[in-house]
Amino acid sequence: MxxxxxxxxxxxxxxxxxxxxxxxxxxxxxxxxxxxxxxxxxxxxxxxxxxxxxxxxxxxxxxxxxxxxxxxxxxxxxxxxxxxxxxxxxxxxxxxxxxxxxxxxxxxxxxxxxxxxxxxxxxxxxxxxxxxxxxxxxxxxxxxxxxxxxxxxxxxxxxxxxxxxxxxxxxxxxxxxxxxxxxxxxxxxxxxxxxxxxxxxxxxxxxxxxxxxxxxxxxxxxxxxxxxxxxxxxxxxxxxxxxxxxxxxxxxxxxxxxxxxxxxxxxxxxxxxxNMLTVNGVRMSKSAGNGFLPEELFTGNHLLLKKGYSPMTVKFFMLQAHYRSTLDFSNEALEASEKGFKRLMAAVTLIDKLSVSGENSFDFDALKTRCLLAMNDDFNSPVLIAELFEAVRMINNIYDGKANISAEGLNKLKELVQNFVFDVLGLKDESNDSGNLKEVLDMVIQLRTEAKENKDYATSDKIRIGLQQIGIKLKDSKEGTTWSKE
Structure with a gap:
């Protein structure tokens, strides 16, 4: 083969x-x-x-x-x-x-x-x-x-x-x-x-x-x-x-x-x-006092951490470095990975909301080829992730009405995301691990929509600000309201 x-x-x-x-x-x-x-x-x-x-x-x-x-x-x-x-x-x-x-x-x-x-x-x-x-x-x-x-x-x-x-x-x-x-x-x-x-x-x-x-x-x-x-x-x-x-x-x-x-x-x-792990440029070791257990990273219960990070954030952080390169842990790097991972997952959740119209504005076959080339180059996950953020840009442009996607193109996009985000990288949407959070938020968003329709903007703003304070960001568009974790 x-x-x-x-x-x-x-x-x-x-x-x-x-x-x-x-x-x-x-x-x-x-x-x-x-x-x-x-x-x-x-x-x-x-x-x-x-x-x-x-x-x-x-x-x-x-x-x-x-x-x-x-x-x-x-x-x-x-x-x-x-x-x-x-x-x-x-x-x-x-x-x-x-x-x-x-x-x-x-x-x-x-x-x-x-x-x-x-x-x-x-x-x-x-x-x-x-x-x-x-x-x-x-x-x-x-x-x-x-x-x-x-x-x-x-x-x-x-x-x-x-x-x-x-x-x-x-x-x-x-x-x-x-x-x-x-x-x-x-x-x-x-x-x-x-x-x-x-x-x-x-x-x-x-x-x-x-x-x-x-x-x-x-x-x-x-x-x-x-x-x-x-x-x-x-x-x-x-x-x-x-x-x-x-x-x-x-x-x-x-x-x-x-x-x-x-x-x-x-x-x-x-x-x-x-390769090895370092923390702020110093090799991670018990003797240096800068070693992390996974649970400490998840909870933030460590003197060198400002807060905890979810398992998928930490995994995404690891995958952003090539397996043969040194991986340096810092709060700044983890926070950047957290934002990047949420941005990726937010785009993935929009795929089912994309409207099919006209011819494809993007070449999804070429994107798939680049993803394969990245992984064929000694399993280069950082380059693969960079290509997947090109897919994020495509998804956001299509969702905002700035680009078109055909039914065939939508199927190719879904297949690409499934293959490389979930099957190859092994990432998962952690919002699905929050019990009935989605159902609760859908109900809250519906209440906010009804308040806006009734011109009760005070209630609408109160819901939006309250959700934002607990880390839930709402995005309004002509297609409706979506949410994501900040």
Missing amino acids: DNGLHLYNTLTRKKEQFVPLHAPGVGMYVCGPTVYSDVHLGNCRTFVSFDLIFRYLSHLGYKVRYVRNITDAGHLEGDRDEGDDKFAKRAKLEQLEPMEIVQKYTLGFHEVLRMFNTLPPSIEPTATGHILEQIEMIKLIISNGYAYEINGTVYFDVKKYSEKYNYTILTNRNLEDMYANTRELGGQDEKHGRLDFALWIKAKPETLMQWPSPWGLGFPGWHIECSAMSEKYLGAEFDIHGGGMDLAATHHTNEIAQSEACNHTQPAKYWMHT
Whole structure:
């Protein structure tokens, strides 16, 4: 299928024509959350971005198997296997069983993504549900000569692997510099090399989450779960592997090494990464005190926020930046996105009120082509949104009687809005989430209309001003009165 789609491949560091391995099927694996704490905004940006990709590939006619894992095993704090067990720490802190922690934060993660109107993945496997697959992969890596066991812990041999394969192929880092810059870790003298990482970790007696294995009781390392689950559901070779850019240097680098050591082939053809978040130009982080939870953005309950913003406003804000670019949060930027999103939705609600008359004043086919070209250019949502605001201009001009639209043109316009605003971007009109607000406002507007007809302008103005004070703006035209949220 020649779709014209080009995407940036982190592996080759250039844009490439997207050619699926098994079209019309597409396999996509995205690293999901570690569910031991609330999902943070950086996670949300990644999942909103890959939801956009999932939606657009489906729009092009591909049958996409989208796999997004849940990390619910007791991994250690650091990339190099040091620190305490995350789940054990949280379970002790909240006085819960580890799987209660998993359930609590998994439900919270799903609720946040529901508020962002993302589609669920095709499969959402858990690390604890695939211990056997991870053990079998580790056994094969050992038999192929790329891992070794010491005192119940299995390590991946990076030096041995690097003799045949390029360990830094994803990041293009210098391997010798990596050895020189990697610090010695206390208690890990048993490892053959500083860059070696754990595939299986021996459990301490007090470890809450542990499983039997050929090497004794223990639990899997962080990286092996994604290699095992992506192979199980997508095969040894699949199309797209994605995640945040922070995963590339260690997690994804080690995934490639594990899969190649096991199957002698690269697991994914295209690697895609979303960029970081900043706040007023400073990188978002817990240590900087400028990190936001989604709920804090929605409620405005944060020292850096002037007010709260709706989920669709935040999603629209994210989509206004390309997934590979840095996204900077500020009150001014959020307020601008809020106005832009309301303007877009206000225009969408006018479509059913447009009057068909004469020939089209606008070329809707050309607009559709430009929308496709934007998305075909590495899923360029900012350019797509700019094209959709051209549609907003068209709608407003037609509604105001400054331009014409035919019946055929109206159908094309409706299809374009449905395809790109709702199906591809995954936006929704939040006024529909306000219970019976529409019915109440329709009744209030009718009362105001009757007051005007009776020349009771004092009541008419009182209704208009009162609605404006609670954020409802009325617009009068020859076609009647419409409303929108300010």
